[in-house]
Structures are given as structure tokens and as C-alpha cells.
Amino acid sequence: MRDAAETIDEERVELGEIAHSLGFLLRLAQLKAFDSFYKTLLDFDFKLGEYTVLWVIGLNPGLRQGTIARKLNIKPAHMTKLVQRMVAAGYIAREIPADDRRSVHLALTDEGAALVAKNRDAFLNQHLTERDGLSEKEATQLIVLLNKYTGVGGGEKE
Amino acid sequence: MRDAAETIDEERVELGEIAHSLGFLLRLAQLKAFDSFYKTLLDFDFKLGEYTVLWVIGLNPGLRQGTIARKLNIKPAHMTKLVQRMVAAGYIAREIPADDRRSVHLALTDEGAALVAKNRDAFLNQHLTERDGLSEKEATQLIVLLNKYTGVGGGEKE
DNA sequence: TATTGTTATACTCTATAACTATA
């Protein structure tokens, strides 16, 4: 595997110790995952982040906008614009609750719920298409470790 | 662990199946890794990507600009601007080889080499500071899996 | 004609701070 198909057409690039740097590897891995995601969804006119927000709102109707933003690491300013686009598109309904009129509660419209449901399989198919190079077991292991590292699975049933 | 410190101050957010999506987890993980990286380098006036490019040029003096860009997933247009900044800063020297005058070969100046050397420890310290939540063994496992997934370690000694 | 790198443009995401309206 060392002298095999490595000299294909490109000069060899030595990466040294950064090949073991989490930050560096995560950047490359994310680019790869996004690539294969978008490759499977040619007709999809949404950003990954937008769909994710719709998904989370669908699972947590009535949640405050800021809560979702913090959980998904979206900055308030960005969140505002994203929500505005989704409201304009008719996928999200905003509601100002009487008990705290500063906050905004979000829910999917019927149209939004339909959109999430319709693209659900394609979206979750990521698992299958995106794990190039890894065995099923390794992919599962990777996901478990990332859950732990990010703290995402913290309070979940797992 | 389920009823413990979860109701700290924030409403509970249900993520459902996307908590197992590689793309989603990689995005969060990358944000976290970058955060802790920049936290350890308060006085560092470089972007992560810029330092990475300098690093790789240091290990591969004379390599073509495009080769490095492809390996690091940097788009040609972006690479051009990045190189221009580094040349202006005095860290990179460009050389047009006689045998193919379209290409640009890159090498570090003495100043560039000194900069890479000086920040080497802080840069590689990522390993130590950035693996919050993971045991040493798990961090190693994660890095191995990411190496495999991204194909980075493909032709390396490992 | 094809390739390497450059320029120009636009769009997304991010970062920041000032602002409003509520509390």
C-alpha cells in the first residue's frame, strides 16, 4: 500500500505531524462529508444548516430561537437571517409568547413539516454514503467518539 | 447522567437522528477544536490555514503551489491570495522553474522557517488541549479513524 | 487545445457592535 497507487499523477506531499492534529483532520473530514452529502442531493435547494434548523424545530416545536441557535452553534445574527428566509419561504411560523414578549418561539408550518418529511431519507442517508473508506463498525465508532467529544449525546438516550 | 446537570439553564433540545449524522457531528467537532485551538494561541496572528500552508511548504520545499492547494483542499483562487499575503509578509519565496514556466514553486524564507519553528509547539499542542471529554486512548482512536476516513494517512508511514 | 495560476465577482458564514423592546 506504500508503493502502490500513490504516484498516480501528483507529487507526493509530506504532511508530518499535522496529519495527527484533530483540528486539521476535522476540517478535511468535514469537507469530505459535505461533498458526498451534496453529491447525493443534486435537486436539493437547501443548505445543510438550513435543513438542520428545520429538522430541530420539527422535533422541538415552540422552542425559543436563541436556544436552538446556541445548541447548533449558530450566531444570533446569522440565526435571525436564516429564520427570516425560512419564514419568507413559508416553512417556519414565529410566535411571540405573552409571558416573555422579547423571545420568539418557532414551529414548522404544515409546508415546513412536509418538506422535512419529504427529504428525511435523503438527509439521513448520509450515514450510508458518507462513510467512504470506513467499515460499518468503524463508522459507528467514529460517530460515538464524535458524540462524546462534542458533548452532543450528553443527555440523550443514545 | 440523564437527570443530572442537564436542566442547568437551558431548555432541553432534542436532536433525534441527526445526532448520529457524520456531517453534523463533524461540523460541531470542528467548531469545538478550533475554539480550543485559538484559546491556546492568543498572541498568534495567523489563521490556522495559513500556518498549515507554511508548515507543509516547510516540509516540502519546492513543491508546486497547486499541488499543495489540492492536498489541503484549498481552492486555486484562495491559494493565490494566501500565497500573496505570505510573500508580502516575507515568509514565502516564489520561484518560477525553467522547465515549466506556468507553475510556481514555493519555499519558506529564513524568516518563514523561523516562524514555523517558533510556533511549532503551540500548534502541535492542539493534541493535548483539544481533546476535552476524551481519554487519551479515545483521542488516538478518533485520530486514527479520521486519518482513515479522510485518506490523509494513505501513503504515510503512520 | 490543455494546463497553471491569476483576477474579478458574488455569495455564505462568521464576528462585532450598536440598537429595540421587553423584562
Added chain:
DNA sequence: TATAGTTATAGAGTATAACAATA
């Protein structure tokens, strides 16, 4: 005075296409 969200602005990263020089 603090908080939730908004607006405005700027910067970084990316995508794209048109271009020049060279092969």
C-alpha cells in the same frame, strides 16, 4: 440593568468564470 432578538457592517472562505502565459 440585563436579556432576546435585530440591524448593520466587515471579514474570511468559497465558488465560478474569464483571462494570460505557457505547454
